Amino acid sequence: MSIVLIVAESQPDGHLRKATLHAIAAGKELAQKTGAPLHLAVLAENPSALAEQLKPYGAVVIHTVASPAFAHYVAESYAPAVAALASSIGADFVGAAATAQGRDLLPRVAARLKAAMASDVLAFSGSGTDVTFTRPMWAGSVIADVKLKTSVKALTIRATEFSAAEPGGGPAEVKAFPAPADVASSPTQFVSFNEVKSARPELTEASIVVSGGRGTKGDFKEIEALADELGAAVGASRAVCDAGWVPNDYQVGQTGKVVAPKLYIAAGISGAIQHLAGMKGSKVIVAINKDPEAPIFQVADYGIVADLFKVLPELRAAIHASKSS
Ligand SMILES: Cc1cc2nc3c(=O)[nH]c(=O)nc-3n(C[C@H](O)[C@H](O)[C@H](O)COP(=O)(O)OP(=O)(O)OC[C@H]3O[C@@H](n4cnc5c(N)ncnc54)[C@H](O)[C@@H]3O)c2cc1C
Incomplete structure (x- = not known):
C-alpha cells in the first residue's frame, strides 16, 4: 500500500513551523487522491513534544526519530534518517514544506531514494500513483504540470498554496524509528546558530508584511514605523538587499522568501516578475508607487499613485488614530 510521508519542521525555539501545517494539508489532499495513508516524520533530539503537537492533525502514524544529532538541522544528518525511514515504511511520496530547510533536505532525500522530485508544488491532479504535480517554473512565468516516473516520488510543497491543516480525525499512533548509526558521526557537525533577534514577526510567518523597494532610496524608517504600528x-x-540597505533575509521573491500574508504593502517597488513570484499569493496587496505604469499595480488590490514618503506617514497616523478611537 502506498504511503504519503510528510517531514515536519520546527523552529529553532522548538515550536512547530507554521508551514508544516500547510504541508500536512497538502499531504492529506495527496493521500486522498492516491488512497494512501498520511504519515508524518519528526526528527529532533527529543521529538515527543512535537509529536504531541502533531497528533490531532489527521495523520495515521507519526514517526519520531530521536538523536542528539537532530538538536539542530544539519542536512547531512537529516537526509539519511528521512531516507531510511521512507524506505523502511515503503513510502511512495516523501514531502516537506518548501522552506529553506525543506528545499535543502528533500533533494538529498530524493537522491538517496533514487526518486524523481517536484519542487514548490502548487497543486495535485489525477489519482492513484498517476498523480500530476503542478509547479512554477521561470519565477512563476510558467506553470508546469509534471509527472514523476519513479516509484518513489519526492516533493516540496509551496505552503502558501494550501490552507493550514485543521485538527480533526483520530489521534495518530506515535512510533519510534531508530536513527541510523552513521547519523551521529556525520562529517558535518553543527557549530553555532547566530540568530538575528527581532521584535517583529518572522517574514514567512507574519500576517502583515510591509515591504520597501528602491523607491525608498535606502531610507526604511517609514517602512519600519508602519510595520511596527501594524505588528507586521x-x-x-532584491534591489534593496543587493544595495546593502537592509539585511538579505528581508528579501521577498524568486531568490528570496515566498510570503502570502493577509496584507502585503509594497512601497517603492516596481513589481518585477521575480518580486511578484514571492508575494502575489498575498490575500490583499496594497501598492504605493509614483509611477502609474508600474507593473505592481497589475497585481495590487489597492493602488496609491503617490510619493511613499508622503503616504506612509499619513497611513500610519490614520491607523494609529483608528486604533485609539
Ligand atoms: C535571477 C533573478 C532573480 C531575482 N530575484 C529577485 C527576488 O527574489 N526579489 C526581488 O525583489 N527581485 C529579484 N530580482 C530583481 C528584479 O528583477 C528587480 O530588479 C527588482 O525586484 C527591482 O527592485 P525594485 O522594485 O525595488 O526597484 P526598481 O525596479 O528600481 O523600482 C523602484 C520603484 O520605486 C518607484 N519609486 C521611486 N521613488 C518613489 C517614491 N518616492 N515613492 C513611490 N515610489 C517610488 C519607481 O517608480 C519604481 O517603480 C531578480 C532578478 C534576477 C535576474
Missing part, C-alpha cells in the same frame, strides 16, 4: 514584518525587494 518588514520585507524588501
